[in-house]
Amino acid sequence: MSELLHNLNPEQLQAVTLATKDENGNAQSALILAGAGSGKTRVLTTRIAYLIQTGQISPIGILAVTFTNKAAKEMLARLSGMMPINTRGMWVGTFHGLCNRLLRAHFNDAGLPSTFQILDTQDQLSAIKRLLKSLKVDDEKYPAKQLQYFISNAKERGNRPKDMSPADEFQGVMIRLYQAYEEQCLREGVVDFSELLLRSYELLKHNEPIREHYQRRFRHVLVDEFQDTNTLQYAWLKLLSGHSTSHPACVFAVGDDDQSIYAFRGADVANMRLFEKQFHPLTVKLEQNYRSHANILDTANHLIAHNKERLGKNLRTDAGHGEPVRLYEAASDGTEASWLIDEIRNLINDGMTRSEVAILYRSNAQSRIIEHGLFSAGIAYRVYGGLRFFERAEIKHALAYLRLMENPNDDTSFSRVVNFPTRGIGARSIEALQDIARTQQSSLYAAASFLEGKPGSSISSFIRLIDHMRDATRKNTLPELIDYVIQHCGLIQHYLAEKEGQDRIENLQELINAATAFVAEEGLGQDAVALTPIELNTSLPVEPLFDTQGTASTTPTEMSPLAGFLAHASLEAGDNQAQAGQDAVQLMTVHASKGLEFKVVFITGLEEGLFPHENSINEPKGLEEERRLMYVAITRARDRLYLSHTQSRMLHGQVRYNMPSRFLEELPKECLKLLTPKHSESRWGNVARQVNPSWGNASLGHDLPTAKSFSKTSVIVPSTKSNNDHGFYVGQNVFHPKFGEGRITGFEGNAPDTRAQVNFARHGVKWLQLSIAKLTAI
DNA sequence: CTCGGTGCGGTTTTT
DNA sequence: CCGCACCGAG
Numbered sequence: 001m002s003e004l005l006h007n008l009n010p011e012q013l014q015a016v017t018l019a020t021k022d023e024n025g026n027a028q029s030a031l032i033l034a035g036a037g038s039g040k041t042r043v044l045t046t047r048i049a050y051l052i053q054t055g056q057i058s059p060i061g062i063l064a065v066t067f068t069n070k071a072a073k074e075m076l077a078r079l080s081g082m083m084p085i086n087t088r089g090m091w092v093g094t095f096h097g098l099c100n101r102l103l104r105a106h107f108n109d110a111g112l113p114s115t116f117q118i119l120d121t122q123d124q125l126s127a128i129k130r131l132l133k134s135l136k137v138d139d140e141k142y143p144a145k146q147l148q149y150f151i152s153n154a155k156e157r158g159n160r161p162k163d164m165s166p167a168d169e170f171q172g173v174m175i176r177l178y179q180a181y182e183e184q185c186l187r188e189g190v191v192d193f194s195e196l197l198l199r200s201y202e203l204l205k206h207n208e209p210i211r212e213h214y215q216r217r218f219r220h221v222l223v224d225e226f227q228d229t230n231t232l233q234y235a236w237l238k239l240l241s242g243h244s245t246s247h248p249a250c251v252f253a254v255g256d257d258d259q260s261i262y263a264f265r266g267a268d269v270a271n272m273r274l275f276e277k278q279f280h281p282l283t284v285k286l287e288q289n290y291r292s293h294a295n296i297l298d299t300a301n302h303l304i305a306h307n308k309e310r311l312g313k314n315l316r317t318d319a320g321h322g323e324p325v326r327l328y329e330a331a332s333d334g335t336e337a338s339w340l341i342d343e344i345r346n347l348i349n350d351g352m353t354r355s356e357v358a359i360l361y362r363s364n365a366q367s368r369i370i371e372h373g374l375f376s377a378g379i380a381y382r383v384y385g386g387l388r389f390f391e392r393a394e395i396k397h398a399l400a401y402l403r404l405m406e407n408p409n410d411d412t413s414f415s416r417v418v419n420f421p422t423r424g425i426g427a428r429s430i431e432a433l434q435d436i437a438r439t440q441q442s443s444l445y446a447a448a449s450f451l452e453g454k455p456g457s458s459i460s461s462f463i464r465l466i467d468h469m470r471d472a473t474r475k476n477t478l479p480e481l482i483d484y485v486i487q488h489c490g491l492i493q494h495y496l497a498e499k500e501g502q503d504r505i506e507n508l509q510e511l512i513n514a515a516t517a518f519v520a521e522e523g524l525g526q527d528a529v530a531l532t533p534i535e536l537n538t539s540l541p542v543e544p545l546f547d548t549q550g551t552a553s554t555t556p557t558e559m560s561p562l563a564g565f566l567a568h569a570s571l572e573a574g575d576n577q578a579q580a581g582q583d584a585v586q587l588m589t590v591h592a593s594k595g596l597e598f599k600v601v602f603i604t605g606l607e608e609g610l611f612p613h614e615n616s617i618n619e620p621k622g623l624e625e626e627r628r629l630m631y632v633a634i635t636r637a638r639d640r641l642y643l644s645h646t647q648s649r650m651l652h653g654q655v656r657y658n659m660p661s662r663f664l665e666e667l668p669k670e671c672l673k674l675l676t677p678k679h680s681e682s683r684w685g686n687v688a689r690q691v692n693p694s695w696g697n698a699s700l701g702h703d704l705p706t707a708k709s710f711s712k713t714s715v716i717v718p719s720t721k722s723n724n725d726h727g728f729y730v731g732q733n734v735f736h737p738k739f740g741e742g743r744i745t746g747f748e749g750n751a752p753d754t755r756a757q758v759n760f761a762r763h764g765v766k767w768l769q770l771s772i773a774k775l776t777a778i
Numbered sequence: 779c780t781c782g783g784t785g786c787g788g789t790t791t792t793t
Numbered sequence: 794c795c796g797c798a799c800c801g802a803g
Contacts, residue, residue: 068792096793120793193793228792265791363789365795385791422779571793591790613789629790652788653794 004049004082012039015284016046020056020220020250027219029251031226031272031281035315036259036300036635037291037597041071044224044254045078052083057220063091063240064222065098069572071224071595072097091218095233096193097571099200103191104559104567106210110203113189115407115563118570122391124148124192127412131177131184134434142173150174151181155194156230156266158201188443189409194232201236215242219249226255226275230266234274243279251279257311258304261591261629263621272311289315289635291597293322295671296641300634302668307624315635323640324673327664330646333366333605337373340602343642344379344585347600354380356599358586360633362611365651366604367587374585384588389514389574394491394504398511399569401489402482405470406562408445411437415444421494424458433459465489478561479515486511514574518565590633601637603630606645607658608761617764630663643667647731647743657731657745659761726770728756728777735778739763 005013015032022028034040048064051057066072072093080087091098100118103110119127128151129144131137154164161179166172185191191199204211221241223229229237241249253275260269275281289297297315304310330336344357359370359381367383374381389395397420400413408414419425430444437447445466448459469488473481486492486508495501495508586598590611605611611630616622634641645660728734732744742760755767756775768775 094793118793121791196793262791264789365788368795419779424779426779573793589790610789615789625790650794 004046004053008042008046009039009288011284011286011288012043012046015043015286016050018252018282018284020051027248027250029275029279029281030253031275031279031283032252032254032286033283033311033313034254034256034286035289035313036256036632037289038286038315039288039290040254040256040286041074041078041224043286044222044252045075045082047252048079048220048222049082051220052085059085059087059090061217061219062222063098063218063220064093064224065237066092066094066224067228069094069097075224094571095236096196099196099236100567100571102200102203102214103196106203106207109207109210110199111186112191112199113407113409114559115189117190117403117407117410117413118196118567119185119190119192119412120391120570120573121148121193122396123190123412123570126415127184127188127190127192128181130411130415131181134438135177135180137173137177142177147174147177147181151178152192152194153266154178155192155198156232158198158232158235160198184411187409187441188411189407190412197232197236201232201239204236204239211239214240215245215249216247220252221249222252222254224254226253227257227260227269227272228255228262228267229271230268231271234268234271238278251275251281253281256313257309258307258313258628259594259632261594261625261632263625269309285313287313287315289317291638292317292635293319293639295321295324296634296637299325299641299667299671300631302671303627303634303663303666304631306666307627308620309624325641325643325667325671326675327672328642328644328675329660330644330676331648333369333646333649336604336644336646337369340370340604340642340644341373341377341379343602344374345377348379352600354583354585357602358588358593358596358598358600358636359602359604360588360590360593360636361604362590362613362629364589366610369650370587370604374587380582380584381587382582382584384586384592389507389510390569391573392504392507394495394507395511395569397491398482398486398489398508399566401466401469401485401491402562403566404445404466405473405485406560406566408466409443411444414448417489418444418448418459418462421490423462423490425462429459478519478565479512481562482515483512515565518568519561522564522568590629593636594632597636597638599638600640600642601633602642602644603633604644605649606643606661606664607649608661608759609656609658610649610651611661612663627663627666630661657743657759659741659743659759662761726754726756728770728775733778734758735776736760736768737774739766741778742766 005016008016015030018030019028032040032043034043044064048062051062052059064072064075066075076087076090076092079085079090079092091101093101103112103116104114107114107116125144125148128148129139132139132142132144132147154160161175161182164171164175164178166175185195204214218240221237223237237251241251243251253272255272257269257272260267263269276283292300294317297317301314328336328339330339340359347357348354361367361370364385371381371383390399397417400416403410403413404417415430418430433444433447433451436442436450437444440447440450442450445463448463451457451459465488469485472488473484476484491508492505495504498504590603603611608614609617612623612626616626643664645658645664648655648657650656728744728747730744730746733741734744735741736758739758739760740762742758742763744756745759745765746757747754754770756770756773757765757767758775759765
């Protein structure tokens with residue numbers, strides 16, 4: 001025990017050892033406000049170990065929930081490092097993974113077939129498109145994307161169609177489409193991501209024996225990244241933890257309101273305050289930071305202090321001031337990239353490990369020019385984001401064959417592969433199938449089987465193929481099965497004939513390896529493990545648990561390895577790291593960087609409209625979230641932090657002149673070191689003084705043999721001469737008595753009606769007639 | 779069915 | 794500017 005706790009600082013120790021009962025002997029919940037780099041995961045896992053080792057709970061009485069598979073894996077790994085326990089029986093996983101586990105165990109009570117499949121976001125969208133088509137809905141008026149958003153949103157608020165009342169006709173249609181979508185999913189035996197949550201919530205809510213069972217089992221519920229929970233997840237936790245019952249569990253929530261950056265996908269920081277109000281937790285703040293030097297932390301603290309909606313927290317460190325935060329103003333995105341590359345090259349020459357250097361940006365579009373520069377300079381880099389393994393088209397195709405074998409009602413999978421590779425089943429035949437399916441209320445597969453009257457037809461041979469593969473692999477192991485299917489379904493042959501099919505074939509081979517790993521690592525499959533009857537540890541004060549008589553339908557189910565693997569594939573899309581293992585500079589969005597740390601961090605594109613993003617600028621909530629995003633970015637850096645912005649940037653095919661980000665002004669000057677001296681004279685520098693005719697090539701400082709688009713974007717030389725009668729030029733910094741400072745981004749019309757487009761720092765883009773507006777150069 | 783043209787839209791992303 | 798979704802021709 002002592003070695004478990006002796007490395008903790010006082011606040012961590014306090015958090016880990018918080019009482020589990022209040023003065024009245026009731027369960028006591030806790031809220032840990034864990035700042036960036038304060039040892040959050042450590043506290044969470046040590047808390048679990050502490051509870052177990054002090055005999056307060058058996059491992060089976062613990063439920064720990066995270067948002068990502070990565071976090072769940074890390075937690076399990078750390079736990080097994082701390083204690084000699086078998087983590088298999090523990091419920092540690094993502095919200096979706098745990099819900100899946102719950103629904104697999106109680107599929108019957110949840111109203112699902114035992115073979116239910118999980119739709120990922122792509123699958124869901126294609127299911128919706130199919131639905132709209134079959135209902136002959138005008139998809140101009142009711143776009144599939146929008147319906148998808150509508151449905152997810154409704155579910156994440158816990159709403160079924162019947163719970164919703166339309167405010168207008170449009171909503172009325174959306175609700176009816178939502179209803180139809182539900183019917184389709186049920187008919188096909190599929191559930192989408194939000195459905196996993198909602199359905200398991202409803203299962204617990206409406207089925208008393210099951211609810212009682214889990215409430216009495218899980219005496220300790222621990223939640224990671226609590227600030228990222230949405231309404232439904234909060235309700236799920238509240239229900240599962242038996243809040244407001246006679247036997248509530250202890251909820252241990254760990255989060256950081258300052259790092260809440262997912263409101264756009266439904267996360268609601270307000271859940272933290274709600275939790276305080278409803279659970280009356282003991283609160284501990286972890287403010288000791290073990291990651292960054294003081295200059296970096298001060299910068300972060302100073303920035304985030306501008307947010308009004310905070311629970312309040314300030315990071316501190318014992319590390320020294322360290323280096324100042326470096327700020328660079330570039331003339332264009334091209335020069336920003338070349339400066340970055342020069343700096344990185346110097347760092348590498350000084351012995352810096354590439355993978356300790358991260359380049360962060362607000363949006364993915366910014367990576368292109370940086371990648372180009374790195375590539376030309378021959379610096380290995382890795383971009384995070386993009387397609388992950390199980391999202392690749394060829395993998396999705398192979399999985400669709402497998403899913404169809406497992407669940408013939410899965411029309412999404414049927415549609416995906418019925419004519420891929422092409423076997424002469426065109427839109428006409430599929431429409432015919434859909435008609436039959438609709439009239440007899442059956443799946444496409446059943447409709448196709450119905451057509452077996454025409455034995456020679458392409459459709460019936462497709463059905464025979466699926467049936468044959470199912471029969472032929474009945475006795476095979478999972479990897480053998482998958483091997484057989486990819487060999488026989490025609491995908492390999494198809495890609496062999498394709499010019500660039502080799503990579504895809506390799507990925508298909510990799511799928512077999514993934515299955516091998518799945519079988520080896522997970523045994524039956526961690527997510528898929530059927531509910532094992534709970535062994536009672538009589539030495540622990542655990543209440544009677546499993547009433548097998550009363551809940552006959554909760555009998556564990558044998559799940560096929562294939563079903564387990566398919567669920568795994570949907571729930572864990574896999575890595576998206578291109579060349580893992582290689583020492584490479586890390587490129588990613590700020591969002592993707594959350595939870596990571598690097599010795600050196602570059603935050604690029606700190607410009608109004610980009611960061612903060614223009615879509616967020618107008619609402620205070622949006623702006624505060626952008627600021628938190630900046631806070632996350634800053635706190636990724638251990639030793640050195642670079643910030644950069646540019647005067648001009650190519651975006652959406654045109655050059656934009658952005659003002660420096662307002663966030664730059666919110667940083668403490670004493671922590672900053674300006675790398676561009678001009679910066680100190682004028683807040684944004686002065687384009688005229690910085691103009692250099694060699695922009696775009698010579699100033700890159702190294703040869704760029706293939707820098708075609710590079711020079712295209714960086715040869716943006718704002719006209720310095722005022723070859724017109726008003727004397728203003730694009731890129732010029734100007735002052736307006738009402739709108740303040742801004743930069744000219746364009747002109748239109750001729751004197752005396754010439755109008756200038758000005759991007760004002762505080763008022764956005766305006767068109768001003770030069771003969772009227774009192775515009776002065778600064 | 780496949781290829782090539784056009785037109786449009788374009789933050790952030792995990793499950 | 795770039796990627797896609799959709800449409801019409803072969």
